[in-house]
Amino acid sequence: DIQMTQSPSTLSASVGDRVTITCRASQSISKWLAWYQQKPGKAPGLLIYGASSLESGVPSRFSGSGSETEFTLTISSLQPDDLATYYCQQYNSYSPTFGQGTKVEI
Amino acid sequence: QVQMVQSGGGVVQPGRSLRLSCAASGITFTNYIMHWVRQTPGEGLEWVAVLSHNGDNYYADSVKGRFTISRDNSQKTLYLQMDNLRPEDTAVYYCAREGYSSGSAPTFDIWGQGTMVTVSS
Numbered sequence: 436d437i438q439m440t441q442s443p444s445t446l447s448a449s450v451g452d453r454v455t456i457t458c459r460a461s462q463s464i465s466k467w468l469a470w471y472q473q474k475p476g477k478a479p480g481l482l483i484y485g486a487s488s489l490e491s492g493v494p495s496r497f498s499g500s501g502s503e504t505e506f507t508l509t510i511s512s513l514q515p516d517d518l519a520t521y522y523c524q525q526y527n528s529y530s531p532t533f534g535q536g537t538k539v540e541i
Numbered sequence: 542q543v544q545m546v547q548s549g550g551g552v553v554q555p556g557r558s559l560r561l562s563c564a565a566s567g568i569t570f571t572n573y574i575m576h577w578v579r580q581t582p583g584e585g586l587e588w589v590a591v592l593s594h595n596g597d598n599y600y601a602d603s604v605k606g607r608f609t610i611s612r613d614n615s616q617k618t619l620y621l622q623m624d625n626l627r628p629e630d631t632a633v634y635y636c637a638r639e640g641y642s643s644g645s646a647p648t649f650d651i652w653g654q655g656t657m658v659t660v661s662s
Contacts, residue, residue, distance in 0.1 A: 467645075471649075478635055478652035479652060480652070481640060481649065485641065522586060524648065524649075526641075526646035526648055527643055527645060527646065529645055531588050532588070533586040536585060
């Protein structure tokens with residue numbers, strides 16, 4: 436299986452800050468990388484697919500970039516509603532795998 | 542409004558069985574490939590099983606031979622039959638609709654609310 440590693444594990448930031456989360460794949464996954472947001476007590480929700488395409492309805496302050504083995508999720512101006520844990524997921528190979536998550540604290 | 546409502550789950554002893562259900566509404570259920578994904582505090586999110594339109598199913602190695610995914614299209618319901626449960630199967634289980642795909646693997650664009658399964662003596 437392809438291993439996905441996120442950093443940092445926890446991130447503390449203030450409202451209005453620019454926030455960046457990194458996800459690294461153990462082997463090349465081309466552009467097949469998705470990001471999810473999970474709020475406390477809720478199911479994950481799809482934010483970004485194809486490394487940089489924004490899912491319908493997701494605020495434009497979220498953006499993704501990267502390819503092959505290194506990817507980033509950026510929140511351009513952190514809002515109180517962004518308190519959540521963020522997960523990356525590769526879908527390059529059979530058996531999709533997830534990163535361990537990055538908890539964003541406001 | 543697209544919604545997937547889960548039921549089942551609970552506390553069960555090792556070696557016993559449990560069945561989870563996931564009822565979909567607001568979608569043409571037969572059009573979609575459906576999955577189960579589970580989440581534990583230690584292991585994080587883990588894909589469990591998939592059931593395609595034509596009945597093909599695939600499983601994670603960790604559950605192969607013990608879990609069975611099925612669907613009733615007339616009831617718009619997805620199932621996960623879990624047999625010979627182990628303590629390491631303890632997790633929140635989510636049903637999820639397949640979204641975008643690379644052709645080899647999917648993303649998940651709609652999720653159920655999750656249901657807790659605890660395997661303990």
